[in-house]
Amino acid sequence: MQYMRNQLFSLFFLAAVGATIFVASVMMMPAQASGAPAFGPVSYADAVERAAPAVVNVFASRMLERQLVPRSNRRQREENRGSGVIVDAKGYIVTSSHVVQDAGMIEVVLHTGERLQATIVGSDSDSDVAVLHVDLSERRVKAGPLPVITLGASSSLRVGDVVLAIGNPYGVGQTVTMGVVSGTGRSHLGISKFENFIQTDASINPGNSGGALIDAQGELIAINAAIFSRSGGSQGIGFAIPVDMVRGIMRQLLDTGSVSRGWLGIGGQNMTATLADTYGLKPDMKGVLISQVYNKGAASEAGLRPGDVITRIDETPINSSFDIVNTVASKAVGSDVRIQGWRGSVPLDLSVTLQEREGRTGVRSEE
Numbered sequence: 001m002q003y004m005r006n007q008l009f010s011l012f013f014l015a016a017v018g019a020t021i022f023v024a025s026v027m028m029m030p031a032q033a034s035g036a037p038a039f040g041p042v043s044y045a046d047a048v049e050r051a052a053p054a055v056v057n058v059f060a061s062r063m064l065e066r067q068l069v070p071r072s073n074r075r076q077r078e079e080n081r082g083s084g085v086i087v088d089a090k091g092y093i094v095t096s097s098h099v100v101q102d103a104g105m106i107e108v109v110l111h112t113g114e115r116l117q118a119t120i121v122g123s124d125s126d127s128d129v130a131v132l133h134v135d136l137s138e139r140r141v142k143a144g145p146l147p148v149i150t151l152g153a154s155s156s157l158r159v160g161d162v163v164l165a166i167g168n169p170y171g172v173g174q175t176v177t178m179g180v181v182s183g184t185g186r187s188h189l190g191i192s193k194f195e196n197f198i199q200t201d202a203s204i205n206p207g208n209s210g211g212a213l214i215d216a217q218g219e220l221i222a223i224n225a226a227i228f229s230r231s232g233g234s235q236g237i238g239f240a241i242p243v244d245m246v247r248g249i250m251r252q253l254l255d256t257g258s259v260s261r262g263w264l265g266i267g268g269q270n271m272t273a274t275l276a277d278t279y280g281l282k283p284d285m286k287g288v289l290i291s292q293v294y295n296k297g298a299a300s301e302a303g304l305r306p307g308d309v310i311t312r313i314d315e316t317p318i319n320s321s322f323d324i325v326n327t328v329a330s331k332a333v334g335s336d337v338r339i340q341g342w343r344g345s346v347p348l349d350l351s352v353t354l355q356e357r358e359g360r361t362g363v364r365s366e367e
Contacts, residue, residue, distance in 0.1 A: 041216065044164055048176050050218030053111040053147035054086040055166045055174060055211055058095050058118075058132070060103035083167035083211030084108065084132060085220060087250065089146045091134040094250055095210030096225055097123045100130050108134050111174065114143065122253030126193040126261075128225055129246055130210075131253040149212060152219030154198065154242035157181050165202040165224055165238070167211025177203040179238075186239060194261075196326050197239040198222045204238040213240040222246075248330060262331040262354030265297020266290050270320045271309065279307060280344065286319050287311035287341055302352040304339070309348075312340040328354060 060080045082099035106118040116134040123130035161181045179202030186197040213222040222240030252259045268288040276283050287309045293300050316327045333356040341348040
């Protein structure tokens with residue numbers, strides 16, 4: 001599956017073909033100026049040892065009907081292969097939604113080589129996150145409890161932090177690669193409807209989708225999702241879904257099998273100097289100018305009006321319409337959010353009770 005980026009780059013989801021087990025240990029000696037103290041470990045083997053057992057291979061197959069000649073159809077099996085992460089010893093696994101999309105049968109291969117059948121608990125294509133469950137009754141009596149990864153906190157990541165990608169690229173078996181956080185908050189990529197990706201140069205390739213991106217302590221900080229590439233292989237531009245976002249989606253999928261998202265009910269435009277001049281606002285003002293308020297929507301009920309400027313929702317600064325979409329969509333339906341901004345030259349501070357988002361996909365036109 002791929003998305004074209006002009007005529008030079010293609011965006012590839014990371015599902016591939018695979019088998020066998022292969023673990024690559026990653027060693028690094030940090031660059032050190034003469035006489036300066038060394039920072040960070042010279043080996044990340046301990047982090048890998050903590051996290052790798054909880055990373056699994058995912059094999060998803062579906063039947064496709066292909067027309068070979070007129071009036072003659074043939075059913076063929078298509079297999080999609082990716083990775084997943086065990087998040088609960090009761091058998092719950094997080095992976096990418098596109099890895100298991102339309103799958104009729106799913107098999108999970110544990111770090112030990114043990115094979116288990118899995119079912120989809122819930123899948124959210126809008127964020128490319130899915131939760132699977134394996135039947136533990138199939139396991140051998142002496143197999144022991146499932147290894148579980150420790151969930152970290154992606155909100156504390158900084159550009160330059162060391163990260164390790166664990167997955168099953170090209171089906172060669174479990175592989176570990178190392179890089180750094182190249183950027184955070186990446187959006188407008190066309191990968192999924194709600195985007196807030198971590199960018200990394202850790203080598204991730206087809207087959208890594210749904211696998212773990214961990215920090216230097218071995219804690220999960222993101223789920224690998226996609227890459228930009230000219231060739232289909234890694235070129236140092238990979239994207240992963242932050243664990244803080246995954247955690248909320250996973251909780252809803254486990255509770256209800258689906259994800260509901262908050263909706264504010266406005267249309268807006270990113271602030272520019274021209275807009276500021278038109279509305280008599282400060283020329284350097286940041287935020288989103290409300291251009292439309294939907295009747296009986298959350299914003300309307302709270303008293304927001306066209307012409308108001310939103311600069312902050314709760315603790316999140318708002319610099320674009322996309323910030324509003326991601327921030328509001330991450331909140332539970334019925335929750336109250338604090339909206340700050342300006343109404344002309346008067347500061348604005350309102351509490352808004354979010355309504356449920358139902359099939360609204362616009363970034364600039366509907367928040």
